[in-house]
Amino acid sequence: MTTASLASATDAVTCSLCGFEYVPGGDACRERGCPVALGGCATRHCPRCGHTVPDEERSAAARLVRRLFRPRPPRSGETLAELGSGSRGVVERILGDPGLRARLTAQGLAPGVAVHVLQTTPACVIEVGETTIALERRVAEAVKLRRDQAGGVESPAAGREPTT
Amino acid sequence: MGEGVGALSIDTAAGDGAGGARRPRKVVLLGNPNVGKSALFNALTGLRATVSNYPGTTVEVCRGRLSGSDTEVVDSPGLNSLLPLSEDEQVTWDLVRSMRGERDAVVVQVADAKNLRRALLLTLQLGQLEVPTVLVLNMHDEAEARGIRVDLPGLEAAVGVPVRTTVATRGLGIEGVTAALAAARAPHDHLPLPEDAAPALDLLTGRADLSASPPACLARYHESLLSHADRIARRHATEGGSGSAHLSRRLGRLAIHPVWGWPILAAVLWALYELVGVFGAGALVDLMEKRLFREYLDPWAVALFSHLPWAIARDLFVGEYGLITMGLSYGLAIVLPIVLTFFTAFAVLEDSGYLPRLAVMSDRVFRLMGLNGKAVLPMVLGLGCDTMATLTTRILPTRKERLLATLLLALGVPCSAQLGVILAMLAVVPLAAAAVWLAAVAGVMVAVGWLAARLLPGERGDFVIELPPMRLPVLQNVLSKTAARVEWYLKEALPLFLVGTLVLFALQRLRLLDKVIRLGEPIVKGVLGLPAEASAAFLIGFLRRDFAATRLFDMSRGGGLDVVQLVVAMVTITLFIPCIANVFMIAKERGFKSAAAMSAFIFPLAFATGGLVRLFMHAVGFRGAP
Numbered sequence: 001m002t003t004a005s006l007a008s009a010t011d012a013v014t015c016s017l018c019g020f021e022y023v024p025g026g027d028a029c030r031e032r033g034c035p036v037a038l039g040g041c042a043t044r045h046c047p048r049c050g051h052t053v054p055d056e057e058r059s060a061a062a063r064l065v066r067r068l069f070r071p072r073p074p075r076s077g078e079t080l081a082e083l084g085s086g087s088r089g090v091v092e093r094i095l096g097d098p099g100l101r102a103r104l105t106a107q108g109l110a111p112g113v114a115v116h117v118l119q120t121t122p123a124c125v126i127e128v129g130e131t132t133i134a135l136e137r138r139v140a141e142a143v144k145l146r147r148d149q150a151g152g153v154e155s156p157a158a159g160r161e162p163t164t
Numbered sequence: 165m166g167e168g169v170g171a172l173s174i175d176t177a178a179g180d181g182a183g184g185a186r187r188p189r190k191v192v193l194l195g196n197p198n199v200g201k202s203a204l205f206n207a208l209t210g211l212r213a214t215v216s217n218y219p220g221t222t223v224e225v226c227r228g229r230l231s232g233s234d235t236e237v238v239d240s241p242g243l244n245s246l247l248p249l250s251e252d253e254q255v256t257w258d259l260v261r262s263m264r265g266e267r268d269a270v271v272v273q274v275a276d277a278k279n280l281r282r283a284l285l286l287t288l289q290l291g292q293l294e295v296p297t298v299l300v301l302n303m304h305d306e307a308e309a310r311g312i313r314v315d316l317p318g319l320e321a322a323v324g325v326p327v328r329t330t331v332a333t334r335g336l337g338i339e340g341v342t343a344a345l346a347a348a349r350a351p352h353d354h355l356p357l358p359e360d361a362a363p364a365l366d367l368l369t370g371r372a373d374l375s376a377s378p379p380a381c382l383a384r385y386h387e388s389l390l391s392h393a394d395r396i397a398r399r400h401a402t403e404g405g406s407g408s409a410h411l412s413r414r415l416g417r418l419a420i421h422p423v424w425g426w427p428i429l430a431a432v433l434w435a436l437y438e439l440v441g442v443f444g445a446g447a448l449v450d451l452m453e454k455r456l457f458r459e460y461l462d463p464w465a466v467a468l469f470s471h472l473p474w475a476i477a478r479d480l481f482v483g484e485y486g487l488i489t490m491g492l493s494y495g496l497a498i499v500l501p502i503v504l505t506f507f508t509a510f511a512v513l514e515d516s517g518y519l520p521r522l523a524v525m526s527d528r529v530f531r532l533m534g535l536n537g538k539a540v541l542p543m544v545l546g547l548g549c550d551t552m553a554t555l556t557t558r559i560l561p562t563r564k565e566r567l568l569a570t571l572l573l574a575l576g577v578p579c580s581a582q583l584g585v586i587l588a589m590l591a592v593v594p595l596a597a598a599a600v601w602l603a604a605v606a607g608v609m610v611a612v613g614w615l616a617a618r619l620l621p622g623e624r625g626d627f628v629i630e631l632p633p634m635r636l637p638v639l640q641n642v643l644s645k646t647a648a649r650v651e652w653y654l655k656e657a658l659p660l661f662l663v664g665t666l667v668l669f670a671l672q673r674l675r676l677l678d679k680v681i682r683l684g685e686p687i688v689k690g691v692l693g694l695p696a697e698a699s700a701a702f703l704i705g706f707l708r709r710d711f712a713a714t715r716l717f718d719m720s721r722g723g724g725l726d727v728v729q730l731v732v733a734m735v736t737i738t739l740f741i742p743c744i745a746n747v748f749m750i751a752k753e754r755g756f757k758s759a760a761a762m763s764a765f766i767f768p769l770a771f772a773t774g775g776l777v778r779l780f781m782h783a784v785g786f787r788g789a790p
Contacts (some may be wrong), residue, residue: 003303010422012193056280068423068593089379094383097381098380098382098383099249099382100628101380101383101628102245102247102249102382102383102386103244103249103628104383104628105382105386105387105390106244106245106249106285106386107244107282107628107630108281108285110280110383110387110390110391111387111392111531113390118418119417119421119422121421121422121529122422122425122524122525122528123420123527123627124536125420125524125525125631129278129281130276130278130281130282131279131284131630132416132630132631132632132633133629133630133631134420134520134523134524134627134628134629134630134631134773135626135627135628135629136527136536136539136626136627136628138626139626139627146543159635
């Protein structure tokens with residue numbers, strides 16, 4: 001399904017059996033006299049081949065499963081702890097005790113370095129160049145990021161709006 | 165700092181051992197963690213290594229000789245900076261600093277070819293210390309697969325030292341490293357350090373001492389080194405793709421995934437149980453004990469010693485408390501198979517890169533006990549040998565954490581020998597009774613950890629851990645590591661098994677055994693509700709708790725213990741201090757006072773918990789023979 005066809009018919013779906021593109025619901029169902037068409041029909045019925053599939057958008061279970069697999073939309077923030085998985089940022093400075101700072105800088109996490117957040121639980125896991133480092137929240141909070149967010153756009157899912 | 169220090173060497177840096185190449189007498193391997201130092205060490209020395217403590221400390225260093233020469237090769241713990249921020253790094257720092265004056269000592273810096281930037285940070289520090297160096301870009305194959313191209317001559321000129329590429333695990337490029345040793349020179353020291361970072365140089369060279377709290381200039385110093393390193397790496401190496409489709413990378417991500425990480429953890433534990441519990445403690449122990457010892461070795465030894473005219477000598481070797489029939493057969497038949505399978509599994513986990521990921525998954529649990537996820541490493545190793553694990557607590561950043569981890573290891577982590585006996589016990593009692601054992605031991609550990617974390621002064625360290633890529637372990641390395649650990653274990657455990665047997669033998673001969681049994685009766689019978697004969701087992705428990713567990717298990721097999729007694733006995737003996745060697749190790753690592761305090765705390769606690777478990781099990785209504 002290309003972006004062009006999406007734009008012309010916003011709710012169009014493609015039948016998984018015959019490939020026909022159609023808009024589910026609407027008058028077509030009612031005209032055929034389908035008894036469930038009046039109420040909350042939770043299926044999609046292909047007008048060409050008749051193949052019927054459950055409407056995943058209406059299924060709470062399907063939505064739950066999808067949420068499990070969907071990466072969280074990246075968030076931007078002032079510290080590393082506020083970044084969502086998949087987002088990127090550039091370190092501005094590291095606060096906290098000198099010993100911790102010395103250790104982090106020796107591992108390559110230093111001001112001006114781009115970081116890529118892989119996940120946030122059970123610990124924050126970041127990629128710095130070729131190095132993967134896991135840090136607890138308390139440490140991630142001490143890593144301040146640049147506010148201009150130069151790196152934020154590189155993220156694969158960056159097109160989505162940040163949600164809070 | 166002198167710009168010209170390394171400048172003289174540019175033109176000759178690329179040449180292999182020019183002219184009458186003089187081999188250095190000493191080679192120190194150094195580098196970031198997980199870059200393959202040990203693999204290169206094995207490749208250079210051909211596996212003839214001895215593990216020894218670094219003089220004056222208890223940090224272990226591998227030593228060996230370069231194949232076909234008498235050059236000494238010393239491995240060192242992995243480190244990210246030569247500034248000594250932890251005990252491990254202090255050792256390497258001492259090692260490198262001691263080389264500054266030596267003419268014939270060379271550092272071979274091992275680097276991950278994929279991560280040149282971080283490696284160069286160390287190289288620049290070696291330049292500041294003016295130590296002759298050869299830079300080895302290891303794991304060259306992985307870098308090439310990622311499309312990383314390194315301009316070797318350019319890098320050699322920029323850094324001022326010979327640069328070689330290797331794939332140490334497969335033995336590729338090793339001759340190149342050996343040949344380059346003679347051409348080693350100090351890396352360029354091209355740093356005009358920023359003013360606020362300059363004091364760090366005095367710490368590095370040892371002109372100033374690192375006081376208790378590290379000053380802010382250290383971070384600034386690393387930052388300026390990093391930006392230099394970054395510039396060199398950018399100029400002489402191309403950036404590689406991220407290799408995101410790589411299976412190992414996906415597996416590495418899944419192992420710490422908030423959802424999928426748990427089933428993976430369960431699968432790892434299940435595999436561990438199958439290998440150690442079912443195969444090692446079950447099949448192998450059966451084979452060794454029932455077949456080898458009971459059917460062949462014991463009768464053979466009895467026949468051999470029956471020629472001895474003195475009954476006492478016969479009993480000493482093959483009697484009820486005989487050195488062979490009891491000491492050796494406990495040690496070799498029951499302990500060896502379990503230790504062997506456990507350490508094999510542990511080496512596989514270690515080399516695969518899973519353990520740091522396990523630390524990530526278990527961070528929350530350990531935080532409850534005032535520790536952080538890093539503590540999982542000594543805890544899991546403790547399932548092999550608590551004494552060895554007590555040494556490993558050094559990886560924990562603060563004194564408080566090291567003390568806590570040492571205490572918890574001594575208190576509740578059963579070592580592999582004991583684990584084997586416990587697994588055998590779990591097979592004969594009902595599942596609910598086995599759950600009581602687990603709940604009692606885990607409950608005491610968490611409660612003591614929680615309390616001690618609040619009572620002991622000091623802070624919990626920050627949890628920061630590097631996750632190395634997941635790798636398929638190399639058989640040779642797994643086997644050599646396992647062999648070294650099993651050797652350590654047997655050297656430590658077997659003599660104590662024999663001593664324990666001798667003590668029992670002597671007590672019995674001197675008719676003191678009955679006295680001991682009567683002496684222990686109030687506690688063993690009164691508090692724990694066990695037969696008075698179990699006193700002898702607990703007495704030996706002071707030497708090694710697994711020996712005592714084996715003894716108790718033996719008693720139960722003869723029908724001497726019912727379910728409640730068996731669980732009470734196992735809980736009590738699990739909470740004992742692992743062995744006398746462990747007490748010595750605690751004293752060595754944490755001081756005599758700590759060792760004494762821990763012993764004074766642990767033994768009464770073990771008996772008290774055993775008593776409580778007995779009351780609980782009676783109240784709930786457990787009874788009957790297993």
